[in-house]
Amino acid sequence: MSWIDKILPSVGRSADSGKTRSIPEGLWKKCPRCEAVLYRDNLLENLDICPKCDHHLRISARRRLEIFLDNENQEELGTDIIPSDILKFRDLKKYKDRLVTASKATGENDALVVKKGNLNGRPIVVAAFEFGFIGGSMGSVVGEKFTLAVNKCLAEELPLICFATSGGARMQEALVSLMQMAKTAAALEKMKQKGLLYISVLVDPVYGGVSASLAMLGDINIAEPNAFIGFAGQDVIRQTVREKLPEGFQRSEFLLEHGAIDMIIHRKHLRTRISALVNKLMHRFADRPTQQELV
Amino acid sequence: MNPDYLEFEQPIADLEVKINELRLVGADNKLNISEEVVKLQDKSHKLTEKIFSSLSPWQVSLLARHPLRPYTEDYIEYIFTEFDELHGDRLFADDQALIGGVAYLDKYPVMLIGHQKGRSTSEKVKRNFGMPKPEGYRKARRLMLLAERYKMPVLTFIDTPGAYPGIDSEARGINEAISENLAIMSRLRTPIIATVTGEGNSGGAIAIGVCDHLNMLQYSTYFVISPEGCATILWKSADHKADAAKAMGVTSERLEELGIVDTTIEEPLGGAHRDVRQMSVRIREKLLEQIQQFSNMDTDALLQRRYKRLMSHGSSQ
Numbered sequence: 002m003s004w005i006d007k008i009l010p011s012v013g014r015s016a017d018s019g020k021t022r023s024i025p026e027g028l029w030k031k032c033p034r035c036e037a038v039l040y041r042d043n044l045l046e047n048l049d050i051c052p053k054c055d056h057h058l059r060i061s062a063r064r065r066l067e068i069f070l071d072n073e074n075q076e077e078l079g080t081d082i083i084p085s086d087i088l089k090f091r092d093l094k095k096y097k098d099r100l101v102t103a104s105k106a107t108g109e110n111d112a113l114v115v116k117k118g119n120l121n122g123r124p125i126v127v128a129a130f131e132f133g134f135i136g137g138s139m140g141s142v143v144g145e146k147f148t149l150a151v152n153k154c155l156a157e158e159l160p161l162i163c164f165a166t167s168g169g170a171r172m173q174e175a176l177v178s179l180m181q182m183a184k185t186a187a188a189l190e191k192m193k194q195k196g197l198l199y200i201s202v203l204v205d206p207v208y209g210g211v212s213a214s215l216a217m218l219g220d221i222n223i224a225e226p227n228a229f230i231g232f233a234g235q236d237v238i239r240q241t242v243r244e245k246l247p248e249g250f251q252r253s254e255f256l257l258e259h260g261a262i263d264m265i266i267h268r269k270h271l272r273t274r275i276s277a278l279v280n281k282l283m284h285r286f287a288d289r290p291t292q293q294e295l296v
Numbered sequence: 297m298n299p300d301y302l303e304f305e306q307p308i309a310d311l312e313v314k315i316n317e318l319r320l321v322g323a324d325n326k327l328n329i330s331e332e333v334v335k336l337q338d339k340s341h342k343l344t345e346k347i348f349s350s351l352s353p354w355q356v357s358l359l360a361r362h363p364l365r366p367y368t369e370d371y372i373e374y375i376f377t378e379f380d381e382l383h384g385d386r387l388f389a390d391d392q393a394l395i396g397g398v399a400y401l402d403k404y405p406v407m408l409i410g411h412q413k414g415r416s417t418s419e420k421v422k423r424n425f426g427m428p429k430p431e432g433y434r435k436a437r438r439l440m441l442l443a444e445r446y447k448m449p450v451l452t453f454i455d456t457p458g459a460y461p462g463i464d465s466e467a468r469g470i471n472e473a474i475s476e477n478l479a480i481m482s483r484l485r486t487p488i489i490a491t492v493t494g495e496g497n498s499g500g501a502i503a504i505g506v507c508d509h510l511n512m513l514q515y516s517t518y519f520v521i522s523p524e525g526c527a528t529i530l531w532k533s534a535d536h537k538a539d540a541a542k543a544m545g546v547t548s549e550r551l552e553e554l555g556i557v558d559t560t561i562e563e564p565l566g567g568a569h570r571d572v573r574q575m576s577v578r579i580r581e582k583l584l585e586q587i588q589q590f591s592n593m594d595t596d597a598l599l600q601r602r603y604k605r606l607m608s609h610g611s612s613q
Contacts, residue, residue: 087554090543092530141610148607170498170520172530175544176556179520180609182499183506186475187482187606194483210520213459213474213499232470232499233461237525241461251466261469 032056034227048268057225057268059205061107062114062131065164069272070118070127078115078126078153079146087141088175096173099135107133111142112167115150117159121276123283124157126150129164130204130211136168139211143171144181147215151188160198160279165216169209182214189218198282200275203230203253203262221278222262224253225271230261302358304347308566311340344566351515353545354538357523359515360495361457364569366576367426368395368410368453371493374576375583376401376408382442384435388468391432393424393460394504396439398448401580404587407443409436409504410453413494427460430473433503437477440484449487449587452504455494457522459503474503481506482606487590487598489583491561492516493568498525508602509586510556512548513575514563518556519544555608559586 028041035054044051048068049058060068066075090096104110112134117126128150130137147163154161170178192199201219203212205228213232216222224230231251239246249255256262266274301309315336322329351359359365372379376399384390396409413426436452443450459470481488481504490507496518512518519526519541526540527533551557561578564571590598 088543092526092539092543093532144610172520172526172544174610175520176518176551177554177610179498179502179518180556180606182475182502183478183482184606184609186478187506187603190479190482191603193479210499213471213503214478215475217469217471217475218479230471231466232459232474233466237461238463238466242463244463246463250463255467259467259469261472 030058033058050268055226055267057205057227059132059166061133062109062112062129062164065129065204066114066116066118066127068268069129069162069164070116070120071122073119074124075116075118078117079149080110082142082145082149083110084140084142086173087177088173090173090175092173099173103134107131109134111146112137112139112171113143113146115146117153120162120272120279123276123279125160125162125279126153127162127164130166132166132168132206135171135173137166137211138168138171138178139181139185139214140171140174140178141181144178144184147181147185148188151185151192154197155191155195158195158197160200160283161192162200162202162275163215163219164202164204165207165211166204167207167209167211167216169211179210182210185215186218189215193220198279200278202266202271202275203228203256205229208232208234217261220282221264223271223275224256224262224265225268226253226265228253230256300364302355302362304351304355304358305566308340308344308347311336311343315340341565348566352538352542353517354523354541356515356545357495357517357537357541359567360517362567362569363415365455365494366568366572367415367455368408368412368493370572371453371576371579372399372408372410374573375580376406379408382435382439385431385438387431387434389429389431391424391428391435392422393426393456394428394432394436396436401451401587402584404584404591405446405448406587407439407448407450408453409439409450410493411456411500411504413455424460426456427458428456428500429460429462429465430468430470433459433470433473433477436504437473437480440477440480440488444484444486447486449489449590450484451583452488452490452507454490454492454496454501454505454518455516456497456500457495458497459500474499477503478506482602483599485595485599487587487593488602489586489590491579491583492518495519495522497522506602506606508590508598508605509558511559511561511579511582511586512551512557513561513568513579514548515567517541517545518551555605 032051034056037053049060086097109131112131115128200221203224207230253265298309379399381397395412411426414420414423488507489509490505491511523537523541524534527536548560564574568575
């Protein structure tokens with residue numbers, strides 16, 4: 002391969018070589034934080050963390066599940082749940098067209114992917130938001146799929162891990178999307194009542210109706226470093242209070258300092274740290290053999 | 297322009313001014329002009345009927361936040377007796393944008409929780425324009441749990457532009473405050489009846505809106521985001537607020553079909569603010585009916601019904 006092939010965007014190249022790798026962009030990417038130019042392959046190896054400044058880049062839901070779950074025994078749930086435009090919503094574009102565009106861009110049906118799989122050999126259910134699908138917004142499909150994930154956990158007594166990254170409720174579904182906040186919160190309450198563990202991992206960015214429902218309701222709330230997490234967007238707050246926002250406002254570290262989350266975990270350590278947490282919390286002291294069984 | 301009337305209400309305002317002038321003239325000159333007054337009143341009535349028979353969603357949004365729109369305290373005064381306001385979240389402060397307390401509805405002791413806006417400038421500031429901070433929602437939570445312990449139905453009144461988007465709000469965990477309310481309301485072991493009286497916007501509305509029965513006043517709105525906010529994001533300009541209201545503004549009829557709204561309460565001619573008493577009578581009647589319905593229901597059955605209702609929203613089944 003000549004040097005020019007290396008730096009030109011790989012248009013049609015994957016078709017030539019027969020390789021199907023999920024790299025829609027070129028061979029390099031700019032870190033949005035330090036602006037270092039990074040080679041895509043290096044980034045991939047580094048879990049999409051900038052090797053120069055440690056910035057955690059946004060990744061797709063599928064990639065998230067790929068790096069988090071064990072390779073074996075994965076089962077995707079709720080693939081038959083697909084969006085419909087019940088309100089015939091139209092802004093500058095038709096909602097229907099936005100759904101098609103988003104689907105083409107991400108390869109997903111909607112903004113949530115749910116899988117049952119293993120974490121270091123222990124069965125769990127994982128839900129991951131796809132930010133590329135209309136800003137990871139929560140409409141009826143996300144609500145329904147999330148509830149499905151909860152129901153799977155209830156039926157098989159499994160822990161649930163959710164990676165939330167979302168702009169909030171999906172405006173194009175109007176009030177139905179707002180109701181998803183109540184729906185997902187109610188479902189999670191069932192897990193709590195059954196003593197089943199729910200860990201929420203907040204990933205850059207989480208805002209609005211998602212942050213004010215399922216994302217903040219974890220038995221344990223975890224964030225990746227330096228993620229933007231809040232209820233109201235910064236522009237709205239700036240317009241309302243008419244003052245400069247404090248340094249680091251709405252970043253993971255701000256939330257930790259204010260007691261909103263339990264810990265910040267580097268992407269490289271998420272798998273091992275969460276696995277250890279699940280083991281501790283699901284150990285179930287009460288499930289140890291009873292006196293009679295011991296005798 | 298009369299500031300107590302919206303732009304599309306101005307023709308009515310003009311007529312009302314004429315009627316009042318005539319009355320004054322009649323009183324001074326002892327002329328018999330009562331016939332003329334009756335004629336004009338009739339005209340005003342017909343004009344109001346005409347204007348209100350074809351309101352656009354944006355006009356309804358304006359009515360929902362009409363400067364004279366009755367607020368929670370007005371309804372408390374007209375509908376309930378022996379109201380004792382309860383203050384504070386026991387953690388940080390007493391939020392004046394969200395009020396609550398115990399009262400009687402007929403013979404039933406009830407817990408009231410509602411957003412509160414202010415009318416004068418100083419009241420508006422005190423009430424933070426009806427935008428609660430986390431402490432407001434935490435006070436609501438405390439009162440709901442209190443109602444659960446003492447087996448009182450919870451009646452909520454929704455009228456807010458949204459939860460307060462401020463630095464302190466975020467620092468004190470507005471996300472937690474709203475999300476935890478949603479969780480607790482889904483399993484609160486007492487009936488919850490919510491009524492949208494004005495504008496119900498976004499998470500700040502639903503944080504006291506999970507319920508067994510949802511009422512909406514005829515000219516109230518229930519949006520996932522304010523029309524201005526929606527227009528700014530989707531149309532890239534707040535000027536499109538009327539388009540946004542139209543796109544999001546599914547009618548209460550449609551919301552009833554979707555199973556989100558149970559009852560639409562008709563407003564007096566010209567809107568709730570033209571006759572607060574009449575409006576209150578109508579709300580009282582419905583609330584009483586609904587409380588009686590739920591008072592006969594077993595608590596477990598009530599909770600199952602509520603859960604099923606929540607799960608049905610946006611379900612593909």
